Amino acid sequence: MxxxxxxxxxxxxxxxxxxxxxxxxxxxxxxxxxxxxxxxxxxxxxxxxxxxxxxxxxxxxxxxxxxxxxxxxxxxxxxxxxxxxxxxxxxxxxxxxxxxxxxxxxxxxxxRIDLLTGLQRSQTIVFNTAKILLENNDDIVCLFFDLNEFGIFNKKHGHIVGDEIIQKIGEILKTFIETDRLCRFGGDEFVAIIPSNLENGKKLARDIISYITSDNYLKDLDVSLSIGISGGRRNCVRYDEKEITKDINNLINLASLVSTKAKSLKLDFAVADELRIV
The missing domain is CATH 3.10.580.10 (CBS-domain)
Incomplete structure (x- = not known):
């Protein structure tokens, strides 16, 4: 201003x-x-x-x-x-x-905003979440959403249709998650960081998967995604913003690895505590 x-x-x-x-x-x-x-x-x-x-x-x-x-x-x-x-x-x-x-x-x-989806860019959500965590001591859950075989999808249907799918997935996620907790992380990847516990994170993942699989347009195009979930209770409040940001980045990275593992195991979603990441 x-x-x-x-x-x-x-x-x-x-x-x-x-x-x-x-x-x-x-x-x-x-x-x-x-x-x-x-x-x-x-x-x-x-x-x-x-x-x-x-x-x-x-x-x-x-x-x-x-x-x-x-x-x-x-x-x-x-x-x-x-x-x-x-x-x-x-x-x-x-x-x-x-x-x-x-x-x-x-x-x-x-x-700061991804113009295709209207969602925050990844750097913004990390900063905002770090700021919130400095003031609270809540459970925190990260959900990493990764569209399956989206490179092949783009080659088959074209990038215009691919962009439409990215927009639609973004709109669906907005109906379940507050936009200040949600970002487009990469080309076909989204991240949500929410103050909640792992059980609620799993319920949210199930609800989103159920919604996507019941959408006729997405079903006809064989669109699906894998979700990796990480998180847990923070044992203490830290007042060092750099440390908090590092924790959030580690949380996102772990959820990313879990989503890749879920994809390889043909699972809709997986939780870090329940999988061995190798």
């Missing part, structure tokens, strides 16, 4: 707002009183208002704002749902601390 924000008092004139907008080549101004955002005035508002009117009369009141702690996906959704181009960013006291535009959000999303 941009922290140096041009703002205007509600009792200034529309002409003053116009001058600020034009001289700084920006499309909107938060209207601020006592550090609180009470409105927003855009170039469109200026064009349809008399220059001597007060900003208070011309602005959009009760504007949509976003907390500094919200994520990029939620911010983009707010912009889309409300058909707006910018969001004032506020702190816990509802005081303006910055502004974020659609262009900046899309640029950042490209770095």
């Amino acid at each position: 941009t922290r140096e924000v041009y703002t205007i008092n509600p009792f200034c004139s529309v002409l003053s707002a116009q001058n600020i907008l034009e001289s700084n080549k920006i499309g909107g101004l938060p209207v601020v009183e006592d550090k609180k955002v009470i409105g927003i005035i855009t170039s469109f508002d200026v064009r349809r208002s008399h220059p001597n009117r007060l900003v208070f009369d011309a602005m959009t009141k009760n504007p949509i704002t976003i907390s500094e702690n919200e994520n990029i996906i939620y911010a983009l959704k707010m912009l889309k749902d409300n058909n707006i181009e910018r969001l004032p960013v506020v702190n816990q006291h509802n005081e303006l601390i910055g502004i974020i535009t659609k262009g900046v959000l899309l640029m950042e999303a490209g770095k």
